Amino acid sequence: MYFPKPPFVTLTDSLTDSSKALANLGQWENVQHDGCRGTISNLIAHGEAEVRTRTFGLLVSSLSITLPFPIEVLNCLRRNLKFLFGENDAEYRGQVMSLVRKLILRLRGSASTLSKSAPNTTEEPNEASDDSPARKLRHQHDFVSFLIGFLEEELGVTVSYQRHIMALRTVELLVSSGLDSSLPIEAHIKQIHDQIEWPFHMSLHHPSLVQALTNLVLDPYEDVRAASYGLLKIILMTACDISSRPFAISQQFGTGEARCCDNNFDDFFVYGTIRKLNRKKAISTSVASETSRATPQKPIQRIDHMQSIVRVAESLASRTNRADHADGVARLYNICFAMEPDELAPATPANVSMPSPVNDVLTSIEVAINDVQGELNMPIPLISLHARLLSLRYYLNDVQLYASSLQDFNFSAEIPNFILRIIAACNGVWLKVRGRLCVDSPENSTDEVQANFQGGPKDMLSYSWRALRDSSLVLRAILESPALQDWLQSPQLSKPIYERMGVICMNQLSNLRHRGAFSTVAQTFSILCERVSCTSASGVLELRSVWYRDATRVLHEQASKVTRRSAGLPAMISGLLTSCTLEFFDMFIQEFEGRSRYTEDIMRELPQKCDPEFELPQVHALNCLREVFTNAKFRNMSEPYVMKFLRLAAVSLGCNM
Numbered sequence: 104m105y106f107p108k109p110p111f112v113t114l115t116d117s118l119t120d121s122s123k124a125l126a127n128l129g130q131w132e133n134v135q136h137d138g139c140r141g142t143i144s145n146l147i148a149h150g151e152a153e154v155r156t157r158t159f160g161l162l163v164s165s166l167s168i169t170l171p172f173p174i175e176v177l178n179c180l181r182r183n184l185k186f187l188f189g190e191n192d193a194e195y196r197g198q199v200m201s202l203v204r205k206l207i208l209r210l211r212g213s214a215s216t217l218s219k220s221a222p223n224t225t226e227e228p229n230e231a232s233d234d235s236p237a238r239k240l241r242h243q244h245d246f247v248s249f250l251i252g253f254l255e256e257e258l259g260v261t262v263s264y265q266r267h268i269m270a271l272r273t274v275e276l277l278v279s280s281g282l283d284s285s286l287p288i289e290a291h292i293k294q295i296h297d298q299i300e301w302p303f304h305m306s307l308h309h310p311s312l313v314q315a316l317t318n319l320v321l322d323p324y325e326d327v328r329a330a331s332y333g334l335l336k337i338i339l340m341t342a343c344d345i346s347s348r349p350f351a352i353s354q355q356f357g358t359g360e361a362r363c364c365d366n367n368f369d370d371f372f373v374y375g376t377i378r379k380l381n382r383k384k385a386i387s388t389s390v391a392s393e394t395s396r397a398t399p400q401k402p403i404q405r406i407d408h409m410q411s412i413v414r415v416a417e418s419l420a421s422r423t424n425r426a427d428h429a430d431g432v433a434r435l436y437n438i439c440f441a442m443e444p445d446e447l448a449p450a451t452p453a454n455v456s457m458p459s460p461v462n463d464v465l466t467s468i469e470v471a472i473n474d475v476q477g478e479l480n481m482p483i484p485l486i487s488l489h490a491r492l493l494s495l496r497y498y499l500n501d502v503q504l505y506a507s508s509l510q511d512f513n514f515s516a517e518i519p520n521f522i523l524r525i526i527a528a529c530n531g532v533w534l535k536v537r538g539r540l541c542v543d544s545p546e547n548s549t550d551e552v553q554a555n556f557q558g559g560p561k562d563m564l565s566y567s568w569r570a571l572r573d574s575s576l577v578l579r580a581i582l583e584s585p586a587l588q589d590w591l592q593s594p595q596l597s598k599p600i601y602e603r604m605g606v607i608c609m610n611q612l613s614n615l616r617h618r619g620a621f622s623t624v625a626q627t628f629s630i631l632c633e634r635v636s637c638t639s640a641s642g643v644l645e646l647r648s649v650w651y652r653d654a655t656r657v658l659h660e661q662a663s664k665v666t667r668r669s670a671g672l673p674a675m676i677s678g679l680l681t682s683c684t685l686e687f688f689d690m691f692i693q694e695f696e697g698r699s700r701y702t703e704d705i706m707r708e709l710p711q712k713c714d715p716e717f718e719l720p721q722v723h724a725l726n727c728l729r730e731v732f733t734n735a736k737f738r739n740m741s742e743p744y745v746m747k748f749l750r751l752a753a754v755s756l757g758c759n760m
Contacts, residue, residue, distance in 0.1 A: 147183040152195045156202070159187055163205050168212040168299075171239045177246045180206075184250075188257055188269040196265065200272050207276050211301055214243045218302030244303055247282070251305060251312075258315035258331075264324050271319070271330040274307065278337065283307040286341050308338040321416060321431035328427065332434040339409070339438055406442045410460075413439060420487040424566055429573075433493035436464060440498050461498055464491050465524060472531035479535040482566050492532070492573040495525060499580035499587075519596055522581060526603050529574035533611060536567035540617040543666065564617075571611070572623045578604055579627045582634050594640030601643060604631050605650050608678075612671035613657045625674030629681045636682035647687070651679050658698070658727075662718035669723045673730035680737060688740045691731075699724035699751060725755060 146158040162176050190196045220236035250273075256262075257270035278286055284304040316338070319331035413435045420428035439460050468491050471483045482488070581587065581600070591597040608628035615621040635646055654675050661672070680688060699721050728748060731737050 147179060148186050152190055152192055155186060156195055156198050159199065159202050163202050163209060165209060168209050169216040170209070171213040171217060171243065172209070172246070174242050177242055181246070181249055184253060188266045189263065190265060196269060200269065203273055204276055207280050210243055210247060211280055212299050214240060214302050215299050217243065240302070247305060251307070255312055255315055258319060260318050264327065267319060267322065267327045268330065271327065271334065274334055275330065278307060278334065286337060308341060313338055317412065320434050321428050323427045328431055328434065336438050336441060340441055406439060409439050409442060417487050417490055420490050421482070421485060424482055426489070426569060429487050429489035430493055432487055432490035433497055436460070436490065436494035437497040437501060441501070464494055465528065467491060468528045469524070469531070472528065472535060475535050478538040479567060480563065489569055489573050492570070492577055496573070496577045496580040499577070499584045518590060522600055523603070525577060525581065526600070526607070529578055530607050532570050532574040533607060536571050537614060539564055539567045540571060540620050541614045543616055568617050568620045571620050575623045575627045578607070579630055582630050591634070592638065594638065594642050597638065598640070598643050601631065601635055601646055605646060609650060609653060609675060612675040613661070615671050621671035621674060625671065625678060628675065628678040632678050632681045647679060647683065654679060658723045659720055661723065662720035665719050665722045669726035672723050673727045676727040677730050677734055680731060685740060692744055695724050695728055696751065699728060699755070
């Protein structure tokens with residue numbers, strides 16, 4: 104097929120001219136002029152992101168997914184791939200990741216096609232001509248090996264966020280492509296052309312990569328922590344099951360060409376995941392140098408080593424009290440929970456109980472809370488309270504892990520006690536931090552902290568509200584856990600759970616003044632009311648009416664505590680109306696219409712009252728109505744009452760107060 108000579112592109116061309124020229128070319132095979140090819144390949148290092156992206160697309164695009172990459176394209180990508188992984192613009196990063204996916208799929212397709220032709224040749228790969236299938240297959244294999252090494256460098260602790268997230272997404276694509284045959288099939292993300300398989304396999308769970316992922320679990324960015332945690336969990340769970348067989352590498356390369364074989368995964372436990380790849384570049388956020396080398400361990404001992412890693416990481420989190428460190432430690436704890444059933448010998452039905460790591464974490468929280476005398480005036484030493492609370496949340500949200508525990512009969516019998524213990528622990532956290540979070544201006548609080556605490560009142564305020572937020576997230580995890588949904592349908596088991604949760608949430612919403620804290624609690628209470636409405640048992644459905652009566656009582660009790668937004672009271676009413684019946688909503692409207700009106704007696708008394716204890720429950724009632732009418736989920740039920748309450752609002756504007 105004849106292609107016209109494309110326009111010659113230079114590094115000095117404008118952005119518009121370069122983009123148009125590259126767009127007209129379409130794909131690398133359309134570039135027939137050697138000099139033009141050399142210039143275009145240099146554009147991948149252009150200063151403009153659009154030019155770099157278009158050049159990358161030109162290099163990897165092809166009409167056929169099985170067409171091998173020319174050696175000059177692979178060499179160009181080796182030299183310049185680092186420029187593509189540092190894009191600051193999220194839009195361009197998305198475009199680059201789409202092209203990286205095409206790159207991996209084409210590498211797999213071309214390697215699979217070449218492997219079918221390579222066995223028919225008698226030449227060795229090193230002696231074959233450049234156009235032989237064996238030599239081309241060798242080039243594809245070497246580039247994949249380079250790509251894995253490049254990704255390991257991009258996962259270093261001193262690398263920027265952009266490179267971290269790009270490298271993690273690329274590793275996910277490699278996992279989903281089936282490059283590591285030992286990884287579980289269910290972990291593969293569905294891709295197109297899944298019927299094509301790699302003719303060779305490389306390890307994606309060798310020690311250096313696992314080590315880098317472990318450090319990134321403590322990264323400041325949430326998506327980096329989540330991606331590295333997901334990959335690390337797949338890898339470590341696979342490591343518990345893999346045998347000592349080597350990878351099935353194509354005969355052209357020999358088993359020695361693989362980066363790491365399955366039986367070398369024990370090196371990870373010899374040197375430890377938190378050994379630094381580059382000690383010169385290590386920073387304080389890496390937990391890499393704090394674990395000493397250990398002797399090779401048997402599979403049953405691997406969980407002990409993982410727990411030692413968690414202890415080192417938790418020691419760092421307890422010293423810094425940072426939210427990202429606590430979240431990372433919680434994710435590492437969840438990996439320990441997941442490894443427990445696979446590492447330990449199966450117990451007999453007579454002694455099966457709650458998994459010991461989960462029980463240890465819950466017990467440590469209970470002991471730490473009980474040891475605090477009075478209110479919490481300094482962070483709990485030795486452990487990270489936030490990390491352990493969040494670890495329970497991740498455990499409850501892990502469908503496969505928690506469902507496997509529910510299959511044990513004796514553990515199922517312990518569920519009520521287990522859940523009630525968690526609720527009691529969350530209530531204990533609330534009782535210890537409520538004094539600091541329930542003042543009218545918590546950010547201006549001057550409450551004293553213990554002398555041996557290096558931070559100030561604001562640091563302790565942050566510690567307290569995060570503890571309350573994490574405990575509320577644990578309660579929400581109980582309600583949202585897919586493994587518990589069937590179990591919570593039983594009124595005998597669910598009513599005490601819902602009842603205690605409701606008391607805690609309403610107590611928090613009626614007293615909290617920290618906006619971030621009661622916003623989190625409001626979401627938990629809303630989900631709780633929604634779960635109550637989905638239950639058919641009359642004993643559980645009555646809880647909403649009981650809570651509503653308690654809420655109206657609280658409005659009168661706090662009538663003298665008038666604030667501009669009424670703190671968490673409107674959120675409490677909004678939660679009670681979640682998924683309610685039309686009759687219940689009409690009752691609320693009629694009742695609060697009367698509560699929000701100012702009578703003539705009150706209007707006469709307002710100028711004469713200077714007592715700060717003067718009660719104005721109408722303020723709380725109006726704030727509750729405002730919350731309901733501005734909430735989109737109540738739109739259908741509240742729309743018929745809009746005009747009536749507009750008139751009420753106009754009358755209220757005439758008040759002297």
